[in-house]
Amino acid sequence: MTLTDWMSQNTYHHSEFQDLAKLVEQKQEQGLRISLAFPTLNEEATVGKEIVIIRAELMDRHQLIDEIAVIDSDSTDRTLEVARRFGAKTFLASECLPRLGKRRGKGENLWKSLYVLQGDIIVWLDADIKNIHPKFAYGLVGPLLQRPEISYVKAFYERHLTLENGRRAGGGGRVTEILVRPLFNLFYPDLASVIQPLSGEYAGRRNVLDAIPFSIGYGVETGMLIDIFQRHGLDAMAQVNLDRRDHRNQTTVALGRMAFGILQTFFRRLEQSGTLTSEQIMEQLPRLMHQIKVEGEQYTVHKYEIDEQERPPMITIDEYRKKWDRHE
Amino acid sequence: MCTGVAGRNGIAVNLKRRADYREDRLPDQGDQRAMKDPISPDLRQKAEERLAELSARIVSNLIMVGQIPAPTGEEEARGEYIIERIVELGLEDVGRDATGNVYARRPGTRGLNTIGLFAPLDTLFPAEVDHHLAMSSSRVTGPGVTNDSFAASALLSLAEFFEGWEYPLDNDLLFVWLTGCADQADHEGMRYFLQGRHNRLAYALMLESIELGRLSYFTVGCLRFDLTIQIPTDRAWGDLGVNSATNILADAVTLLLAIELPRRPKTVLNIGLLQGGEGHGVLSTEASLGAELRSESADVLARVEREIDEIAGHLSSYYGCQVDLRKFGRRMPAGLRFNHPMVKTIKATMTDLGIAPSPGPDTAAASLAMAHAIPTTTLALTRGRRAGKESYIEIEPIPLGLLHVILVLHRLEEMLA
Numbered sequence: 001m002t003l004t005d006w007m008s009q010n011t012y013h014h015s016e017f018q019d020l021a022k023l024v025e026q027k028q029e030q031g032l033r034i035s036l037a038f039p040t041l042n043e044e045a046t047v048g049k050e051i052v053i054i055r056a057e058l059m060d061r062h063q064l065i066d067e068i069a070v071i072d073s074d075s076t077d078r079t080l081e082v083a084r085r086f087g088a089k090t091f092l093a094s095e096c097l098p099r100l101g102k103r104r105g106k107g108e109n110l111w112k113s114l115y116v117l118q119g120d121i122i123v124w125l126d127a128d129i130k131n132i133h134p135k136f137a138y139g140l141v142g143p144l145l146q147r148p149e150i151s152y153v154k155a156f157y158e159r160h161l162t163l164e165n166g167r168r169a170g171g172g173g174r175v176t177e178i179l180v181r182p183l184f185n186l187f188y189p190d191l192a193s194v195i196q197p198l199s200g201e202y203a204g205r206r207n208v209l210d211a212i213p214f215s216i217g218y219g220v221e222t223g224m225l226i227d228i229f230q231r232h233g234l235d236a237m238a239q240v241n242l243d244r245r246d247h248r249n250q251t252t253v254a255l256g257r258m259a260f261g262i263l264q265t266f267f268r269r270l271e272q273s274g275t276l277t278s279e280q281i282m283e284q285l286p287r288l289m290h291q292i293k294v295e296g297e298q299y300t301v302h303k304y305e306i307d308e309q310e311r312p313p314m315i316t317i318d319e320y321r322k323k324w325d326r327h328e
Numbered sequence: 329m330c331t332g333v334a335g336r337n338g339i340a341v342n343l344k345r346r347a348d349y350r351e352d353r354l355p356d357q358g359d360q361r362a363m364k365d366p367i368s369p370d371l372r373q374k375a376e377e378r379l380a381e382l383s384a385r386i387v388s389n390l391i392m393v394g395q396i397p398a399p400t401g402e403e404e405a406r407g408e409y410i411i412e413r414i415v416e417l418g419l420e421d422v423g424r425d426a427t428g429n430v431y432a433r434r435p436g437t438r439g440l441n442t443i444g445l446f447a448p449l450d451t452l453f454p455a456e457v458d459h460h461l462a463m464s465s466s467r468v469t470g471p472g473v474t475n476d477s478f479a480a481s482a483l484l485s486l487a488e489f490f491e492g493w494e495y496p497l498d499n500d501l502l503f504v505w506l507t508g509c510a511d512q513a514d515h516e517g518m519r520y521f522l523q524g525r526h527n528r529l530a531y532a533l534m535l536e537s538i539e540l541g542r543l544s545y546f547t548v549g550c551l552r553f554d555l556t557i558q559i560p561t562d563r564a565w566g567d568l569g570v571n572s573a574t575n576i577l578a579d580a581v582t583l584l585l586a587i588e589l590p591r592r593p594k595t596v597l598n599i600g601l602l603q604g605g606e607g608h609g610v611l612s613t614e615a616s617l618g619a620e621l622r623s624e625s626a627d628v629l630a631r632v633e634r635e636i637d638e639i640a641g642h643l644s645s646y647y648g649c650q651v652d653l654r655k656f657g658r659r660m661p662a663g664l665r666f667n668h669p670m671v672k673t674i675k676a677t678m679t680d681l682g683i684a685p686s687p688g689p690d691t692a693a694a695s696l697a698m699a700h701a702i703p704t705t706t707l708a709l710t711r712g713r714r715a716g717k718e719s720y721i722e723i724e725p726i727p728l729g730l731l732h733v734i735l736v737l738h739r740l741e742e743m744l745a
Contacts (some may be wrong), residue, residue: 049391049463056388060381078465085465087384130460131395246460 546663
């Protein structure tokens with residue numbers, strides 16, 4: 001499958017899965033259980049609303065989700081109280097698998113959630129979504145129920161950016177476009193087709209998720225994408241447009257920390273796979289950059305030849321030295 | 329200029345006849361029927377259990393409905409969502425009318441009568457306002473929750489409650505989400521509804537979000553008016569005293585406040601708006617006031633209205649200026665007596681549930697229904713606070729508020745049997 005084919009066939013809009021009765025029927029036919037978990041750290045302001053919406057719409061009205069849980073990183077606010085009040089199971093990450101110690105980070109919570117959750121399909125949603133809607137869950141679950149060959153589904157969103165020419169911008173946020181997509185283009189070009197690789201909402205099959213390592217912190221999304229891609233290929237992945245996500249904006253400084261963590265994950269993956277040695281870098285680094293554009297209702301991959309060649313110091317140039325009577 | 333009361337299609341409502349109806353007939357009608365047995369403990373327990381089952385859905389409904397902006401005149405998106413939901417529930421006669429009112433009918437086993445359940449569809453907040461609601465363990469906070477997104481969502485929750493409810497209801501329930509409930513829209517949704525369907529309702533319950541215990545079954549008469557003074561721009565300083573619209577408006581205020589108002593029946597005139605003038609030394613050419621007259625008596629209302637007309641005429645002739653008097657928001661006194669069986673039933677149910685009744689006049693859409701001889705009462709569903717975008721409702725009292733409505737419906741059923 002070419003990247004264009006993948007983009008066409010494995011990119012969805014949540015509305016394609018809004019027939020919840022059909023999804024429930026497909027789930028029951030396949031004998032699957034679906035768990036949904038929120039990794040939390042001091043999310044009392046938003047987690048209750050997320051739990052109520054998912055529970056009411058996708059557990060009570062439609063039996064799509066079988067289990068809702070909060071995996072918490074020792075919140076100091078009332079996150080766990082609110083979560084229990086509205087019917088979620090609650091777990092402290094620090095109390096799961098105590099023999100293995102406790103580490104602090106979203107990835108730790110996701111990893112330990114695999115230990116406590118019962119589902120065959122796991123849905124993870126960040127707990128700071130202000131505009132929570134059932135589509136966040138059924139949109140992610142839909143491709144997994146309708147296409148057995150898909151093992152992992154990633155969310156992406158409309159980003160409400162206005163460009164000078166008045167056109168809508170596609171793609172991801174600052175860290176994605178400045179760091180992650182260029183890195184993907186260099187080392188895993190196929191993954192450059194993932195529109196928002198850092199989105200915090202995704203779903204996967206247990207037998208895929210429990211077979212990969214988890215970065216503990218900022219690198220969890222990047223590492224997960226690379227590992228699933230390397231083991232199962234792009235064809236096992238899909239992405240779903242969930243329209244819009246309202247959440248807290250991060251400062252540039254915070255994004256810098258995120259980028260630092262992501263880089264660590266990246267280079268660890270490169271080292272583990274033996275992808276490159278320092279001698280190979282100049283020879284093997286691709287010069288082709290893929291970026292996402294929105295044209296009408298279509299997301300398309302555009303290729304750009306970016307050859308970042310270097311010029312030597314001017315003082316090494318004969319003409320320069322003669323003109324200005326300069327010497328090395 | 330003078331405006332009467334009319335629906336969107338211009339058909340005037342005969343208010344005088346409605347006022348007579350209220351004063352002469354409703355008490356007689358009411359006294360002939362009495363409430364029957366106390367609430368069945370089994371019915372109450374089953375209702376409480378079902379409400380507990382629906383607790384997440386009830387809050388979820390508020391968030392799903394309340395986060396769809398529905399400023400007055402732009403209720404379509406919220407209405408569409410509600411239609412989608414009630415179609416899923418399998419209710420009958422689902423649809424909307426020319427004003428955007430949303431309807432759904434739950435057929436009773438016999439269907440001899442219809443009980444109407446109403447809630448406002450619109451809110452006061454423009455679509456540009458961030459409508460995301462925040463939720464803590466005890467409250468839901470955000471624009472419109474108290475006025476009246478929760479009532480709109482609770483009506484949907486009640487429709488869900490009765491879906492598969494094991495106690496049969498003989499009579500039809502008509503669920504109505506009303507557009508144009510804000511003052512500036514003059515309750516156009518209810519006015520339109522009453523032109524077509526009112527004669528089929530045996531009783532009507534208007535739902536409001538807060539404050540639990542609210543019990544409104546009568547309304548005082550009301551008339552709002554704007555009085556605008558305009559003077560020609562070519563007047564000079566030599567026309568001292570008649571050259572300033574603000575001066576003339578001040579005289580108008582003096583004359584309005586001099587109108588003799590009785591203490592009984594209770595009557596008040598409130599001048600709530602004054603506008604005009606551009607600066608200390610500038611002759612103003614236009615000035616206006618906005619006022620509201622309320623009275624328990626239709627006769628007093630009519631007498632004071634005549635005096636207001638006379639004041640407007642006097643100002644125009646005395647000062648040689650243009651005086652526009654625009655009247656709107658007209659409602660005649662209407663309602664049920666304190667001993668009407670509907671009122672007694674609701675009060676008794678409140679007592680059974682430990683809710684302290686807080687009777688008070690109703691000036692909203694319910695008064696229009698009462699003026700159309702429909703025994704109507706307004707109830708509120710939970711506690712909370714109105715505070716603009718920071719308004720909130722409390723989650724904990726919601727099951728009690730809904731239980732009250734459910735038990736009242738069952739008792740009204742008994743009264744219709």
